Amino acid sequence: MSDVKAIHPVVIRGTGSYVPEEVIDNAFFEKYLDTSDDWIKQRTGIDTRHRSAAHESTATLATEAGRRAIKDAGLESADIDLVIVCTATPDYSIPMTAGLVQHALGIQNAPSFDISATCSGLLYGITVASSMMDRGAYKNALIIGSDTLTRFTDYNDRTTCILFGDGAGAVVLSQTTDPDRGIIYQKLGADGQHLKSFWVPAGGSREPASAGTVNERLHFMRMRGQELFKLAVTRMHKMVDEALRTTGVTSDELKLVIPHQSNKRIIESVRSRLKLPEDKVAVNIDKYGNTSSASIGLALDLARREGRISEGDLVLLVAFGAGVSWATIMLRL
């Protein structure tokens, strides 16, 4: 058993998640697009995804997941002294979504900001929070991955609309004095040259929203799927290899691997790289589709609630997304 020590003395004290009520199955798309349940299942692994109601937003999803995580941690809003919302789909350009969430949860004066790192967002958030928490500067951080990608989905584009769902996954990170627990490895990365492999062309400062951009549907996501697929597989293999090599942990010591959920075939390739049985790799893409920043938080919360992971277990989190961005975290719960 590897006795690798924590580099940040923080543990996941609570988790929470939330998905909107409306479920969209593959038959929904079959009704008006040239696609099929078979194609979607075989190429992506997706059966259903959830879509936000008109009154919901990234902040409202995040607030509910955050509320559940604080409760699960046995804490009150007053105990939270740092709030980070990781999202690619903020409620507004100005101000930060984290401020809306902080206010809705009744958290007073805690620094609150957003991180935009697409599907790697939650792991970027945990990494930033854990550094900020060093030497006890912050005691309990609330980090939430929340996205409403369906709001940026072109439902006439069969190559993307079948992929995405909305959701939020939250963690409360707290200080620990136990030297055997905590974050034992983290690595972030990005490569901006692949900007157009997955992007929303208009609505930002480069191409502000106008009647023209709306007519051309430029405020919806565009993806070069195959290109992204290859980048994701290659990078994720490198990331898991490097995490194991650096820590000296062997793959069979891992209790659970939670990869970002963008395609079942990408998840399978990570599983076979690590030579792990199916029950050691978390999969929720079948139910939720690609929920971007939320996917790892959703899976983490479910795994804890199902008792698949508990205190002392070694868990590997690995993400890859638009940007392109990537992130790995290994922690002993």
Ligand code: UT7
């Ligand atoms: O979260 C961020 C990271 N995201 C990713 O990493 C996503 C990576 N990419 C993917 O998951 C996959 O590339 C997709 C699921 C997006 C697409 O799967 P693919 O196996 O790469 O399909 P493809 O793009 O190579 O398309 C194959 C065929 C094409 O038809 P032709 O040109 O062979 O006649 C597409 O037009 O499948 C067609 N196609 C569809 N057919 C039925 C594309 N979308 C659909 C569809 N239904 N929904």
